[in-house]
Amino acid sequence: MATSIPESVLGPRRYRNNEKFVGLGDAGWQQAEDHGLINLKVDFESNNHLIDQATRHAFMVLCSCSYLGLNHHPAILQGAITALQEEGTIGLALSTLRIRLGLMARLEEGLRDLYGCPSLPAASCTALTAGILPLLASGHLTEDGQPRVMVFDRFCHFSMAYVKPIVGDESLVLTSPHNDLNYLEDVCKKYPRVAYVADGAYSMGGLTALEGLLQLQEKYGLFLYFDDSHSLSITGKNGEGWVRSRLKMNPLTMIVASLAKAFGSAGGVAMLGSEKLFNFLNRNAGPLAWSQNLQVPNIGASLASIALHKSPELKTLQDKLARNIDYFDSQFPSQHAGNGMPIRKIEVGAEEKAVRLSQELYRAGYYCSAVFFPVVAKGEAGVRLMMRADIEPDELTRFCATAKDIISGF
Numbered sequence: 001m002a003t004s005i006p007e008s009v010l011g012p013r014r015y016r017n018n019e020k021f022v023g024l025g026d027a028g029w030q031q032a033e034d035h036g037l038i039n040l041k042v043d044f045e046s047n048n049h050l051i052d053q054a055t056r057h058a059f060m061v062l063c064s065c066s067y068l069g070l071n072h073h074p075a076i077l078q079g080a081i082t083a084l085q086e087e088g089t090i091g092l093a094l095s096t097l098r099i100r101l102g103l104m105a106r107l108e109e110g111l112r113d114l115y116g117c118p119s120l121p122a123a124s125c126t127a128l129t130a131g132i133l134p135l136l137a138s139g140h141l142t143e144d145g146q147p148r149v150m151v152f153d154r155f156c157h158f159s160m161a162y163v164k165p166i167v168g169d170e171s172l173v174l175t176s177p178h179n180d181l182n183y184l185e186d187v188c189k190k191y192p193r194v195a196y197v198a199d200g201a202y203s204m205g206g207l208t209a210l211e212g213l214l215q216l217q218e219k220y221g222l223f224l225y226f227d228d229s230h231s232l233s234i235t236g237k238n239g240e241g242w243v244r245s246r247l248k249m250n251p252l253t254m255i256v257a258s259l260a261k262a263f264g265s266a267g268g269v270a271m272l273g274s275e276k277l278f279n280f281l282n283r284n285a286g287p288l289a290w291s292q293n294l295q296v297p298n299i300g301a302s303l304a305s306i307a308l309h310k311s312p313e314l315k316t317l318q319d320k321l322a323r324n325i326d327y328f329d330s331q332f333p334s335q336h337a338g339n340g341m342p343i344r345k346i347e348v349g350a351e352e353k354a355v356r357l358s359q360e361l362y363r364a365g366y367y368c369s370a371v372f373f374p375v376v377a378k379g380e381a382g383v384r385l386m387m388r389a390d391i392e393p394d395e396l397t398r399f400c401a402t403a404k405d406i407i408s409g410f
Contacts (some may be wrong), residue, residue: 028372069390070264083300113341125268131285137170147171153198188220200228235260266298321387333334347382354381
């Protein structure tokens with residue numbers, strides 16, 4: 001007869017609890033599915049014109065992270081095609097630690113030049129985080145070689161919080177209230193070596209308290225680890241992102257970011273504050289040493305994107321995005337208005353209302369993500385919107401008018 005596993009064997013659930021996580025969160029997903037808002041299969045004409053294959057309903061997507069519209073830019077598409085034609089293979093299907101194509105070496109050098117620091121590309125930003133954070137916790141990424149207390153911001157992205165149990169096997173793991181510099185300073189006073197794990201631009205809006213964090217780094221030797229995926233390319237002279245454009249890289253700072261959002265390609269990149277970490281991480285950071293590497297078309301697309309980032313077109317696209325953000329903020333003021341980041345939320349409170357609003361907007365020709373627990377706190381559900389440079393001003397005006405009209409009927 002089968003028996004349940006006793007709690008004494010399972011041990012304390014210090015960092016995750018799937019029973020609670022799924023029990024509280026999956027109901028919202030089920031509502032979204034019941035209302036036809038997930039698992040859509042579409043034909044792509046542009047970000048502003050997708051067609052549901054089942055119903056032929058045409059709509060524009062307002063939850064794409066392609067903030068500059070580069071996911072369908074002709075030069076980047078051609079970069080992927082050219083790389084595939086030149087190499088004649090999707091990839092080597094082995095670890096880049098052992099053998100890597102010259103095309104990959106070109107990408108590494110191109111990213112280094114673009115961001116002004118050693119830059120390590122990988123199959124995804126998530127793979128970078130999964131490989132790097134345990135080594136940071138164990139002390140292998142800093143000169144003293146001693147473990148660091150790992151403080152995760154409460155709102156840090158799931159891809160970072162997900163590895164807490166692994167990190168917890170290497171050092172003490174704490175969770176900080178969001179952007180709470182007083183809490184973090186108290187930890188720094190108590191422990192001689194601390195690392196802070198946070199987003200640069202958060203996935204539900206808002207920015208990290210960078211100025212205060214740099215002061216704590218200077219005062220206590222705090223290691224700063226940022227995921228700045230949501231600001232890469234949209235800000236900075238070379239599209240280096242919000243965090244990188246505001247600090248000088250040093251051995252106590254690391255930035256990871258996705259190349260699959262505004263950058264317009266695929267994969268991830270780690271901006272390193274120390275030259276020697278490049279080879280060390282390739283050898284020891286778990287997924288980075290495996291055979292799951294960037295495929296040739298993605299490398300080609302990334303090289304084409306680097307070229308675009310060095311052209312005047314980048315500033316033109318950044319300015320278009322900024323104007324769209326400013327206009328949306330003028331129509332739907334929020335706590336994050338004016339910060340220049342593209343993510344906004346129209347909050348309605350209950351999960352049911354969020355799903356209903358998303359459904360009504362979809363019927364009107366706009367797909368916006370209904371967000372609910374665990375993506376946001378209970379009682380703070382709504383729809384999440386991403387502004388993009390390839391949304392024309394008249395299209396955005398029509399959307400805002402439509403959204404206001406629907407909300408007024410709630």
